Amino acid sequence: MEHNLKEFFDKTLKEVSLDCTVFGFHEGELKVLLLRWKGTDEWSLPGGHILLDESADDAANRILTQRTGLNDVYLQQFYTFGNVNRYVYHPEKELLQKLEVTFGKGFFEGIIFRRVVSIGYFALVEFAQVQPTPDWFTDECRWWSLADVPNLLFDHNEMIERALKALRQRTRNHPIGYNLLPEKFTMPELQRLYETILDRQFDRRNFQKLLMSYDILERLDEKRVGAANKSPYLYRFVKEKYEAAVLEGVSFSM
Amino acid sequence: MEHNLKEFFDKTLKEVSLDCTVFGFHEGELKVLLLRWKGTDEWSLPGGHILLDESADDAANRILTQRTGLNDVYLQQFYTFGNVNRYVYHPEKELLQKLEVTFGKGFFEGIIFRRVVSIGYFALVEFAQVQPTPDWFTDECRWWSLADVPNLLFDHNEMIERALKALRQRTRNHPIGYNLLPEKFTMPELQRLYETILDRQFDRRNFQKLLMSYDILERLDEKRVGAANKSPYLYRFVKEKYEAAVLEGVSFSM
DNA sequence: TTTTCAATGCGTAAATTTTACACAAAGAAA
DNA sequence: TTTCTTTGTGTAAAATTTACGCATTGAAAA
Known part of the structure; x- marks a missing residue:
């Protein structure tokens, strides 16, 4: 050269x-x-x-x-x-x-x-x-x-x-889900997403506790009906808070 | 197109x-x-x-x-x-x-x-x-x-x-240091490396505890002499264990 | 209509991890 | 000999993470 x-x-x-x-x-x-x-x-x-x-x-x-x-x-x-x-x-x-x-x-x-x-x-x-x-x-x-x-x-x-x-x-x-889930979803659906991506199972109560601690989710007054079990609440990401969390980063520590 | x-x-x-x-x-x-x-x-x-x-x-x-x-x-x-x-x-x-x-x-x-x-x-x-x-x-x-x-x-x-x-x-x-430090080094030198990279200070005792917990370091019987203070021990990475830790990953959680 | 069954909502205690912290000893320099 | 800087070392408090059970809901099955 x-x-x-x-x-x-x-x-x-x-x-x-x-x-x-x-x-x-x-x-x-x-x-x-x-x-x-x-x-x-x-x-x-x-x-x-x-x-x-x-x-x-x-x-x-x-x-x-x-x-x-x-x-x-x-x-x-x-x-x-x-x-x-x-x-x-x-x-x-x-x-x-x-x-x-x-x-x-x-x-x-x-x-x-x-x-x-x-x-x-x-x-x-x-x-x-x-x-x-x-x-x-x-x-x-x-x-x-x-x-x-x-x-x-x-x-x-x-x-x-x-x-x-x-x-x-x-x-x-980082928080994830805003990009992969529909606007409204249940906590178990969000958990399933995390479990699928990370190929692990999480405890329901601990998962909900951790995700809610990020302060990016809003629980709606609606529930998902139709399944043969107790109707779960619907949640939605609060866009501004979600974006702030994306920038700052969160640690998914389970 | x-x-x-x-x-x-x-x-x-x-x-x-x-x-x-x-x-x-x-x-x-x-x-x-x-x-x-x-x-x-x-x-x-x-x-x-x-x-x-x-x-x-x-x-x-x-x-x-x-x-x-x-x-x-x-x-x-x-x-x-x-x-x-x-x-x-x-x-x-x-x-x-x-x-x-x-x-x-x-x-x-x-x-x-x-x-x-x-x-x-x-x-x-x-x-x-x-x-x-x-x-x-x-x-x-x-x-x-x-x-x-x-x-x-x-x-x-x-x-x-x-x-x-x-x-x-x-x-x-991941463990770091094998690539940046000379073969033998003191614990404070290793700590300074971490502090410089991450731009933070760590507690001496906690740092040593954490690094030793990775089981990749060997303390030698030598000390570094010459400075106007207590002579620190020299350490060296145990190559095989270091490489295993690189592959597996370790969490530097300070 | 009643029973069954699977999934949901919810809180506390134990275990683990992380952080905070102080004093005696070494060694060169003053 | 004294001074000064830096090292070696362990324990307790705080914070985080993990484990765990029971009552409720709602569709489906009986």
């Missing part, structure tokens, strides 16, 4: 992309949004490239909006994936052949399937609000239960694993 | 770099390694590009070795900087002019000073072991006390801030 700058520069990496692990919570399970590539059975995370006049965060937001129809979702960068072999974990060659049947021979020449560095984001969204929308490379976009996620393209299984770790980390230091 | 893939692709970002915040600990202060650009008074973090056959981590290690002479330093990726304006925080234009005096007009054309995404790493090194070494763009490399760091080029001040936050976060969840 020291002797020929331009020569060195030609030997350096010239691509960045970005991939999002979109978490939703439904029927007591964490879900992630996956895309099926055109003419194949291969799935991957939603992702894309950064435009020249766009920050990485803007790009993540744009891509998220395109895939979910939602505008203001919680988005957090958690890791940048820069392994040399991150594109050869899985049978991409066959994938490329299948894709060329759909898109035409040589279509991807020098465009995709070169090695790139990818910035990993995770998003938290309200499951019911999402309109899963495939992109130009894919013809299906749908939720998968975390437990059922198949072998994904590239290093996307590792991405989900790391995203989950980052989500757990965040859950231990 | 949906209609012309290649056209879209031309509008996307094509550069990645990487910058390292190298932390050392000396005379009770945290230090960072900075580089002064040739023919200027402008300083920046050490950084560089990723080679085509290299992972991001490998690149960080290579760059670190080049700047410090050290081989196995603790390195951790903490954030990827992707703001649109990350190259226009500071007066780069004048910088470019000054650099062209040194390097020749047009030398950097299309090579540096375009917008790039940069992966931020921080490194922890043993201060006394480092041989600060400038790179091809710079003619000085030296330690700066964190408190004295000047206005840096690009978004490097923000990088250091975030690196410090990440270091604090790590210090709260």
Whole structure:
């Protein structure tokens, strides 16, 4: 490098992309949004490239909006994936052949399937609000239960694993739920969310005590009716207090 | 994008770099390694590009070795900087002019000073072991006390801030010190390290109790002599136990 | 209509963890 | 020899976290 700058520069990496692990919570399970590539059975995370006049965060937001129809979702960068072999974990060659049947021979020449560095984001969204929308490379976009996620393209299984770790980390230091639950919810539902994310059980009374101590929840005069048991109260986050707690951080110490 | 893939692709970002915040600990202060650009008074973090056959981590290690002479330093990726304006925080234009005096007009054309995404790493090194070494763009490399760091080029001040936050976060969840202290050290020295990183004071007795509870330290039969006070014992990390604690994590709960 | 069953609402005591705190001894410098 | 700074050491109080049981509700089943 020291002797020929331009020569060195030609030997350096010239691509960045970005991939999002979109978490939703439904029927007591964490879900992630996956895309099926055109003419194949291969799935991957939603992702894309950064435009020249766009920050990485803007790009993540744009891509998220395109895939979910939602505008203001919680988005957090958690890791940048820069392994040399991150594109050869899985049978991409066959994938490329299948894709060329759909898109035409040589279509991807020098465009995709070169090695790139990818910035990993995770998003938290309200499951019911999402309109899963495939992109130009894919013809299906749908939720998968975390437990059922198949072998994904590239290093996307590792991405989900790391995203989950980052989500757990965040859950231990910040309030969570405003982004994943509907406006009104019961205390047991909130507890189930925490239990699902952290993969542990908590004592009902201690959980309620701790969450109420954050002073971000308001108990409503409504109850959820319909189930074969005592009707639980509905709660709602007090937005300003919740946001203050997000900024300050809280310790979920169970 | 949906209609012309290649056209879209031309509008996307094509550069990645990487910058390292190298932390050392000396005379009770945290230090960072900075580089002064040739023919200027402008300083920046050490950084560089990723080679085509290299992972991001490998690149960080290579760059670190080049700047410090050290081989196995603790390195951790903490954030990827992707703001649109990350190259226009500071007066780069004048910088470019000054650099062209040194390097020749047009030398950097299309090579540096375009917008790039940069992966931020921080490194922890043993201060006394480092041989600060400038790179091809710079003619000085030296330690700066964190408190004295000047206005840096690009978004490097923000990088250091975030690196410090990440270091604090790590210090709260993992043992630290093996990477920053010499082989043998006293308990008060270790305490000062923690106090410096976390910017707080701790009670001597409680600190010792907590650190010893991690079961990663061995008290030697030696003492540090020379100071005008009672000679403190020397301690050393038990490597295997330290590494186990790094993997498992410990909570620094003071 | 009555009974059953699963889930909810609610408070206190025990255990653990964290914090606060003081005095005697060492060793160089004055 | 005295002074001064820093070290080594343990216990009690406070705060936090964990454990735990019973009466009530409401739909479903009998």
